[in-house]
Amino acid sequence: xxxxxxxxxxxxxxxxxxxxxxxxxxxxxxxxxxxxxxxxxxxxxxxxxxxxxxxxxxxxxxxxxxxxxxxxxxxxxxxxxxxxxxxxxxxxxxxxxxxxxxxxxxxxxxxxxxxxxxxxxxxxxxxxxxxxxxxxxxxxxxxxxxxxxxxxxxxxxxxxxxxxxxxxxxxxxxxxxxxxxxxxxxxxxxxxxxxxxxxxxxxxxxxxxxxxxxxxxxxxxxxxxxxxxxxxxxxxxxxxxxxxxxxxxxxxxxxxxxxxxxxxxxxxxxxxxxxxxxxxxxxxxxxxxxxxxxxxxxxxxxxxxxxxxxxxxxxxxxxxxxx
Amino acid sequence: xxxxxxxxxxxxxxxxxxxxxxxxxxxxxxxxxxxxxxxxxxxxxxxxxxxxxxxxxxxxxxxxxxxxxxxxxxxxxxxxxxxxxxxxxxxxxxxxxxxxxxxxxxxxxxxxxxxxxxxxxxxxxxxxxxxxxxxxxxxxxxxxxxxxxxxxxxxxxxxxxxxxxxxxxxxxxxxxxxxxxxxxxxxxxxxxxxxxxxxxxxxxxxxxxxxxxxxxxxxxxxxxxxxxxxxxxxxxxxxxxxxxxxxxxxxxxxxxx
Numbered sequence: 001x002x003x004x005x006x007x008x009x010x011x012x013x014x015x016x017x018x019x020x021x022x023x024x025x026x027x028x029x030x031x032x033x034x035x036x037x038x039x040x041x042x043x044x045x046x047x048x049x050x051x052x053x054x055x056x057x058x059x060x061x062x063x064x065x066x067x068x069x070x071x072x073x074x075x076x077x078x079x080x081x082x083x084x085x086x087x088x089x090x091x092x093x094x095x096x097x098x099x100x101x102x103x104x105x106x107x108x109x110x111x112x113x114x115x116x117x118x119x120x121x122x123x124x125x126x127x128x129x130x131x132x133x134x135x136x137x138x139x140x141x142x143x144x145x146x147x148x149x150x151x152x153x154x155x156x157x158x159x160x161x162x163x164x165x166x167x168x169x170x171x172x173x174x175x176x177x178x179x180x181x182x183x184x185x186x187x188x189x190x191x192x193x194x195x196x197x198x199x200x201x202x203x204x205x206x207x208x209x210x211x212x213x214x215x216x217x218x219x220x221x222x223x224x225x226x227x228x229x230x231x232x233x234x235x236x237x238x239x240x241x242x243x244x245x246x247x248x249x250x251x252x253x254x255x256x257x258x259x260x261x262x263x264x265x266x267x268x269x270x271x272x273x274x275x276x277x278x279x280x281x282x283x284x285x286x287x288x289x290x291x292x293x294x295x296x297x298x299x300x301x302x303x304x305x306x307x308x309x310x311x312x313x314x315x316x317x318x319x320x321x322x323x
Numbered sequence: 324x325x326x327x328x329x330x331x332x333x334x335x336x337x338x339x340x341x342x343x344x345x346x347x348x349x350x351x352x353x354x355x356x357x358x359x360x361x362x363x364x365x366x367x368x369x370x371x372x373x374x375x376x377x378x379x380x381x382x383x384x385x386x387x388x389x390x391x392x393x394x395x396x397x398x399x400x401x402x403x404x405x406x407x408x409x410x411x412x413x414x415x416x417x418x419x420x421x422x423x424x425x426x427x428x429x430x431x432x433x434x435x436x437x438x439x440x441x442x443x444x445x446x447x448x449x450x451x452x453x454x455x456x457x458x459x460x461x462x463x464x465x466x467x468x469x470x471x472x473x474x475x476x477x478x479x480x481x482x483x484x485x486x487x488x489x490x491x492x493x494x495x496x497x498x499x500x501x502x503x504x505x506x507x508x509x510x511x512x513x514x515x516x517x518x519x520x521x522x523x524x525x526x527x528x529x530x531x532x533x534x535x536x537x538x539x540x541x542x543x544x545x546x547x548x549x550x551x552x553x554x555x556x557x558x559x560x561x562x563x564x565x566x567x568x569x570x571x572x573x574x575x576x577x578x579x580x
Contacts, residue, residue: 174436179429179446182414182422189411196371197489198397198425207432316469319418319446 012154014271019161020222022263025247026168026256027215033254033314034176035208036188038106041113043240044120045090045213049220050230051124051131052089053082054140057225071137072130079143083164083221090217094210102205117241125232136231140224161222165260168215172256175211177319184208185254185318243270246296250303252310261311269295324349324493324525325370325401330379332362332369339365341549343379347493352519352526354540356533356560358570362549363529364406367495371403372396383493398425402491406498406529408478412471416462419470419481420453421446423488453488460484460514476507483514486524496528500535508532512539537561545569 024042031037059076061069075081097116101109124131131137144156175181183204186194195201224230234240243266251262270292277288303310325347332340340362347353355363368374370381372393381389388396410419427449428434429442457463460480465473470481479499486494499515500508512535518524530536536543537557545552545560547569553560560566 171436174439175432178435178442179422179427180432180435182418183430185414186411186422189413190409192373192393193405193409193411194422195393196397196403197423197485198394199422199430200394211432314413317415317467319421 009151009154012158014267016154016158016161016226017271018264018267019158019165020219020226021244021247021267022260023161023165023168023219023222024216024244025251025259025263026165026172027212027219028244028248029253029256029259030172030176030184030208030212030215033248033259034181034188035184035205036106037102037205037209037212038110039113039209039212040110040237040241040245041115041117042216042244043235043237044113044117045093045216046220046223046240047117047120047124047232047235048093049086049090049217050224050235051137051220052217053086053221054137054224054230055131056085057082057141058137058139059141069132069135069137070129071132079141079225082225083218086217086221087214088217090213090220091210094213095206098206098209102202102209114237114241117235117237121232121235124235134232136229136234138229140228140230142225142228157226161226164218164222168218169256169260172211172215176256179319180204180207182319243296246300248310250299250310252312252314254314255310255312258310258312265311266296266299269299324384325527326380326382327366327370328380328382330366330369330381331377332365332374333377338549340369340376343546343550345544345551345554347525347527349525350519350523351542352515352528352540354536354543355527355529355546356531356536356543356566357546357552361546361569363546364497365549366546367403367497367529370396370495371401397489397491400492401495402486402489402493403495404482404486404497404499406501408475408482410470410473410478410481412469414470415467416457416470416473416481417450417453417466420456420484420488421449423485424449424452425489456484456487459487461510475502476504479503479511480507480514483511487518490522491524493525493527496526496530498529498531500530500532508535515539 024046028039028042031039055071055073056075056077057079058071058074060074061071097112101112125134127133142153142157143160145153148156176184183194183199186199187201187204191201247262247266248259250266251260252258272295273288273291277285280288327343327345330340330343343362343366357363365374369376372391375390380387383399383401388399411422414422428438428445434442454463454466457466460483462477462480462484465477470478473481479502483499499511503511515526516539519526528540541556542554543557543560544554545566552565552569553563555563
């Protein structure tokens, strides 16, 4: 019986994390899957979203603790303000990144985003007056936590994550399966030709970049409130960018359902070694964490070789308004 | 309708278009011929805003369109097709046409969220128009296929269909006949003529296939080394000595006797 409870709570934890990663993946799908924007700086938006929401919602430090923590501000506002703030700040950052890079070839966006993501992480790392530097922020409040026993809290949080994921999904689908999305897909196929049809390429790319970044910022906020503490080393390119790309490629670039599926499948494979470690020979147990890299690598290779469009590729008839 | 005055464009040391002046009259089907490297496609790129001219003027309907961005030039009523067709491969044939309609309420993301019914209604109207156009160019059976899956000739028809969908005042066609088989070619000529007559569209087209040019265009403008060499009816061009010379190099232009 205890085992069953343990399994259930583990599954809840898994679903929350996979759900959050799926939200990043949905954001990346707007950028890459539909518009062809090569954003390899997801970690930057992840980081900004997490820190913004944390600083907006956290109460100002009191007592002895106050001597050990420096924060640029601590607003003690409710959770929804944190999420909206994260979305807003990420949108603004995306806008600023977009101004110089979106008029250039797509590779420049890639270089800029990866550079900016690392810069953002290092700023939080070194500028300790913003958010306590390397030690990070802890004690980030959780929404509705007073309502239930802390042991059961994760069920509530899972509900929140799923709700936000579905909302984001619906907003994306509405936009993509209509003329707006058609223009984005056209830009992905041939920019010059789309501009010859009177479409303002820069404006559409900018909208896509901002929309995707907002989604990523919301994901970052959800991560911060779930983990309760965040530190700059969470937002390295491996955890913040690479794995999300693998999720999108495996799930199916250009398909929002595929993005969510990819999020769950890859996060599942990512945590799998935690289960199999105990069955391994002792000599291998210490190396178990590296097995996940092996597994993810092999899966990525297999997908690229045998299902290059991913588990669920783009649908042929995307525009839903035509039915 | 379109007037070009002393237009210049240089790529490094290459004078691609140099002091080029010409006019395209309203309602005409004007041909643009000339040897490879004469600057024909560069001229199209300059007119449509893909390149910025170094100097000179481009006047469309009495208004200078010099230096405007491509999407704004489209809004002025100029549509162009490309030498190598540039359809949106991973969009269906129908979508390739529907995207041409301009403006569309649904191209604003707020409207797709908050004015969904209006967007849907508009989409139905656009779809009906696109299907009519597809019927006209006889691509209706392919409407659900990816545009990338069409044959070369069908892609040319799709380009023409796009220009019909856009209903521009002027169409620039860059080699509409290249890679098209003779049957399809006749169809293409027939469609262009019909559009010119029925809708009063002005055509300005680059073509290497002399049968097509002599059959369809009047007047024909000859370009060589970045400027206009001569202009006239197909018969005049055919008998013009300088044209042959420009095409084949000096020695063939001189009467051997």
